[in-house]
Amino acid sequence: MTERRSVAIHVPVLARVEGEGALDLRIEQGDIAELRLRIFEPPRFFEKFLEGRHYTEIPDMVARICGICPVAYQVTAAQALEDLFGVELDPWARVMRRVFYCGEWIQSHSLHIHLLAAPDFFGCGNAIELARIAPDEVRRGLRIQGLGNELMDLFGARSVHPVGVRIGGFHGAPSLARILDMRDKLRAALPEAEALIRWAAAIPVPQDDQVFVSVATRHPADYAIERGDIGASDGLRIGAEAFDAHFIERHEPYSTALFSTYHQQPYLVGPLARLNLNHEYLPGAIRALLADIGLVLPSRNLFHSLLARAVEIWLALYEALRLLDGYRVPDSPWVPATPRAGVAIGCTEAPRGLLWHRYEMDDAGCVINARIVPPTSQNQGRIEEDLRLSLLNFGLDHPDDALRLHCEKVIRNYDPCISCATHFLRLNVARA
């Protein structure tokens, strides 16, 4: 008869995730007695910093929340305020916001796949070990990532904490010559992205089947990125202003990041949630490719997250190329805005998932209070639930090191950005 172990595993620092957190796992008599994803990075008080600030400062301030997804923060804030102020963007600016956002998806997803997540599946401790056995693939990934950065730089003047967005549009418009050069690069990258999808699809991943609710923005015209309502896989469809009626944030004593629930249950945001909800909006070419590689959507296996990111890289390249076709330099890249008092609410799809902003503004255009709900805090409860289910599926009798690696793989599926959520993994396992 096999003895039922009682152990405690503590991962004191999670590697290859953004920010600082830890995992405590206590197994008693062969069952999980305690599992806690602890985020202990100090709160950053960004919402408090925004109070009293003029609306013109907000896009540049919120970009500082994250070095990897600043566009998401800028665009969400700008669009929420534009909606409150009754600003109607020029069609040029509306389309270029999506192109700008595509650049961020491309660089963030490629970085996560190649530097953070993929080493797990090749028995490598880090991306440098992976680069020794798959140099062509890692170099391809870095090329794609670099192209995403270039696209951000094109509209943001720089790829880290870009400064291009203003309320009413953009501060400047790229020249036609720069856009034509970018289009050549995007066109050349599409076959590389297809090869990346085939490579990602060939990576053996654990077979995991879990029931969860996917939440993402949805739009009737396209695969939602920078605009749309909030949708859930149980049929919910609401405007951003109704977020609080369905989603609740709460504190847990062991985490400095808030936990979010949807109708009292954890939920998934991010690339797999988006793909699950919006796959019918993918272009025909990519749907044919997904059929060819055998990815059935919606998927209930979180280990398909890496492949989902690869699919969204292809989509973002395709979208940017399509939207830059027939590019013209506008008479003005922005329209004027007049502030008004009220509540500004908006949401978009950051690379890691739904990002929701709310600003109460005074009539001088200054922030009275702000609330920002980032993707990682929304996924935090789902990560704990996934860890519990995935570990039981994996088996608790594995050695501590194997349990630790499996936990880290599960967590990295979510590409958590703890710095955004306050703000990875120390695993502390206790077997009593």
Added chain:
Amino acid sequence: MSKVRILGIGSPSGDDQAGWLTVDALAAYGVQGEHELAIDKLDRPGARLIGLLEHADWVILVDAMQSGDRPGRIKRFGQDAWPGYTHGLSSHGLGVLDALSLARAFGILPPRLDLYGIEISLACPGDEAGDDIQAAARHLARHIAADLAAASR
């Protein structure tokens, strides 16, 4: 004619400008010798650094460092002395040594790579670099200029 690329890495934050100050000083002195020379000032280049190492015969890279030594102290690192890769790559901060280690894994390091560190103290955004850092940058620039001139003889 050998292809030489000189990379000064920094940020607009006090002493962290050490790499930029070095290449500025080198450009001001002028470089003698038969080289096809490219000088770049880079701000936290991340993975972009990898592409800049390719197709060069000789890369000279100058960055700031903090090891607890005296500010202004200059140290040259051989490849075997690169600090071990221990902390894992972060999506927010792909450092110079991470990029160099990836380039080594790809097999694209140049035949000669001179990596210099200038010990710094404070790196506050908007501040000027300290006098000891500015002096160290001028000293290192003269040393690099002499190296380049000697290599042409």
